[in-house]
Amino acid sequence: MRQGTVITVQDGGQDLIRGLKRQVSVVTAIIFKDFKVRQRTSKFGIFYVLIEPMVYILAISSIRFLFRSTSVDGIHVLIWVPLGVSAYLIFKRSITKVTSAITGNEGLLDFPQVKPIDPVIAIFILEMALTMVASCLALLIIWWFVDISPSFPRPLEAMGVIAVLLAGSFGVALLLAVYGTFYENIPRTMRFINRPMIFLSGVVFPVSSLPTNIREYLAWNPILQFIEHFRYYAAGIPMIPEADLGYACFVASVLLGLGVIAYYANRYRLVQSR
Amino acid sequence: MIRLEKVTKYYPTSSGLHYVLRNASVEIPARAQIGVLGRNGSGKSTLMRMLAGVDVPNQGRIIKWGSISWPLGIASGVQAQMTGRENTRFACRIQGLHSDEMEPIVDYVQSFADIGKFFDMPARVYSSGMRARLGFGITMAFDFDFYIIDELSAVGDSTFKNKAKEIFQEKRLKAGFVRASHNFKELRAECSSGIVIHDAKLEYWPTIDEAIESYVRHTGVSDDGEVKRTARNAKLTKQKAALRPAGEAAPPARQKHRPGRATGPVQQTG
Numbered sequence: 206m207r208q209g210t211v212i213t214v215q216d217g218g219q220d221l222i223r224g225l226k227r228q229v230s231v232v233t234a235i236i237f238k239d240f241k242v243r244q245r246t247s248k249f250g251i252f253y254v255l256i257e258p259m260v261y262i263l264a265i266s267s268i269r270f271l272f273r274s275t276s277v278d279g280i281h282v283l284i285w286v287p288l289g290v291s292a293y294l295i296f297k298r299s300i301t302k303v304t305s306a307i308t309g310n311e312g313l314l315d316f317p318q319v320k321p322i323d324p325v326i327a328i329f330i331l332e333m334a335l336t337m338v339a340s341c342l343a344l345l346i347i348w349w350f351v352d353i354s355p356s357f358p359r360p361l362e363a364m365g366v367i368a369v370l371l372a373g374s375f376g377v378a379l380l381l382a383v384y385g386t387f388y389e390n391i392p393r394t395m396r397f398i399n400r401p402m403i404f405l406s407g408v409v410f411p412v413s414s415l416p417t418n419i420r421e422y423l424a425w426n427p428i429l430q431f432i433e434h435f436r437y438y439a440a441g442i443p444m445i446p447e448a449d450l451g452y453a454c455f456v457a458s459v460l461l462g463l464g465v466i467a468y469y470a471n472r473y474r475l476v477q478s479r
Numbered sequence: 480m481i482r483l484e485k486v487t488k489y490y491p492t493s494s495g496l497h498y499v500l501r502n503a504s505v506e507i508p509a510r511a512q513i514g515v516l517g518r519n520g521s522g523k524s525t526l527m528r529m530l531a532g533v534d535v536p537n538q539g540r541i542i543k544w545g546s547i548s549w550p551l552g553i554a555s556g557v558q559a560q561m562t563g564r565e566n567t568r569f570a571c572r573i574q575g576l577h578s579d580e581m582e583p584i585v586d587y588v589q590s591f592a593d594i595g596k597f598f599d600m601p602a603r604v605y606s607s608g609m610r611a612r613l614g615f616g617i618t619m620a621f622d623f624d625f626y627i628i629d630e631l632s633a634v635g636d637s638t639f640k641n642k643a644k645e646i647f648q649e650k651r652l653k654a655g656f657v658r659a660s661h662n663f664k665e666l667r668a669e670c671s672s673g674i675v676i677h678d679a680k681l682e683y684w685p686t687i688d689e690a691i692e693s694y695v696r697h698t699g700v701s702d703d704g705e706v707k708r709t710a711r712n713a714k715l716t717k718q719k720a721a722l723r724p725a726g727e728a729a730p731p732a733r734q735k736h737r738p739g740r741a742t743g744p745v746q747q748t749g
Contacts, residue, residue, distance in 0.1 A: 209487065212540060246560070317532035318573045473535045
C-alpha cells in the first residue's frame with residue numbers, strides 16, 4: 206500500500222534552499238526554547254551540565270589515587286582521565302539526553318514547519334555544545350589547579366576524532382529517538398546497557414594493562430577506539446596495538462547511515478503515531 | 480488552493496482499522512471560506528491537521544499552493560513550558576524572522592491576547608481561554624494564504640469573540656479559511672461553502688446552507704444545532720426504566736432547557 210503524502214508548492218516549485226533555511230530557523234528556535242526552558246525550570250540543570258565532567262574526572266581520579274597510582278602509561282592521571290572522560294561524555298550524553306527529543310517535544314509538531322528530526326538535531330547541538338564547553342572548562346580548571354598541561358601534539362587530528370565521534374553519536378541518538386517513539390522501553394534499555402561502557406571503554410582503567418586476548422575483544426568497542434585515538438592525538442599517550450581509526454570511522458558512518466535510514470523510513474509514521 | 484486526491488486516512492484500533500476518510504477528493508479554491516461539519520470523532524480535526532501539513536494521509540495526496548497556517552485550536556500551537564512572550568518569539572523564529580522583526584509581532588500578540596502579567600508566565604498556568612487568546616493572537620500575527628481553525632469558538636469571553644470576529648473580517652479579504660465548528664450561526668455568517676464528513680466520506684457543498692442541510696440529514700441534528708428526540712432515545716429511556724428495581728421511584732426530572740415542556744431537546748455540545 207503506497208503511503209500518502211502532503212506536497213506544498215510555493216512560487217512555482219519546491220526549493221531545496223528554502224527547505225534548508227526552514228530547517229535552520231526551526232533548529233535555532235528549538236535551541237533557544239530548550240535553553241530558556243532549562244534555565245527557568247532548574248538553574249541547577251545548567252549548573253549540573255557544567256559540573257558533570259568535573260565530578261566524573263574527580264571521581265575517576267580518586268579511584269586511580271586509591272590504587273596509589275598518579276600516572277597511567279607514564280602520563281599524569283589528571284591528564285589521562287579528563288581526556289578520556291571528555292570523549293566518553295559525548296557518547297553518553299547523546300544516549301541519555303537526545304533520545305527523548307521527539308517524544309519530549311511532541312507539541313512542537315503542531316507546527317507544520319517542525320519535522321520530527323528537528324528537535325533531535327537541536328537538542329543534540331545544545332547538549333554537545335554544553336558538554337564540550339563544560340569539558341573544556343573542567344580541563345582548564347583542573348590543569349591550572351595542579352599546574353600541568355598536555356602537549357597537544359596533533360590538535361587537528363584530535364578535533365577530527367571528536368568530529369567523527371559526534372557523527373556516530375548522532376546516528377545512535379537518531380536511531381534511538383525514532384524507535385524510542387514507538388517502543389518506550391528502548392531508551393531505558395539503552396541507558397541500562399550503557400552503564401558498563403565506562404569500564405569497557407578505557408575511561409577508568411588503561412586497556413593497555415589487560416592481557417592481549419581480552420584487549421582484542423575490547424577493541425571491537427568503537428568508543429574505546431575513539432578514546433584511545435583522542436588521547437594519542439591530544440596528549441601523545443601511546444595507543445593499544447589493536448587501535449584502528451579506520452574501524453572506528455566505519456562504525457560511526459554505519460551508525461549515522463542507520464540513523465538517517467531509520468528516520469527516513471519512519472518519517473510519516475512518526476507524525477501519524479501522535 | 481488545496482487539492483485532496485483520493486485521500487484515505489485511518490487509525491489502527493484494537494478492533495481493526497478505523498477509517499476517518501476513504502478516497503476523499505476535493506479542490507478548495509484560493510480564498511475560499513469553508514466550514515467543516517461532522518460529528519465528534521468523525522475526522523474533522525484529522526482533516527484540519529492534514530490540510531495544515533502536521534499529519535499525512537495513509538493513501539492519496541494533498542497538494543497545497545501558498546502558505547497555510549498551523550491548525551489553530553483551543554490549545555494547539557501554545558507550548559506549556561514557555562511563556563506567552565517566548566511562544567510568540569518561537570513562532571517568529573520558525574517563520575524565519577530576524578530578531579529586529581520580532582518585537583512588533585510580540586507587541587501585537589501581547590496587546591491582542593490581553594492577558595496582562597500572564598504574558599510573561601509559563602503557559603501551563605493559563606486557563607483554556609487565555610491559551611486560546613494567545614494561540615489565536617500568534618496565528619493572526621502572520622499572513623497566511625489559508626487559515627486552519629478548529630472549533631475555536633468554544634472558548635473565550637465576549638471581548639475575545641468580538642476581537643476574533645473583527646480580525647476574521649479583516650483577514651478574510653485577503654486569505655481563505657477552513658473552519659470546523661458545530662455552531663451553525665457562526666458558520667452561516669462566516670463561510671461561503673462547506674464540507675461535511677460522515678461515515679468516512681467527504682462531501683463538498685458549494686454553499687454553506689447545503690452543507691448544513693446535509694449534516695442535519697446525516698446526523699439528526701436540527702437546523703438550530705439541537706439533536707432531535709429520536710425513536711432510539713425513547714427506546715433507551717424505556718430500557719432504563721425496565722432496569723430500575725421494582726418499587727423504586729423514577730429519578731426527578733432534570734432541569735428542562737425550555738420551561739413548560741415535559742421533555743426538552745438535548746443540547747448539542749462540543
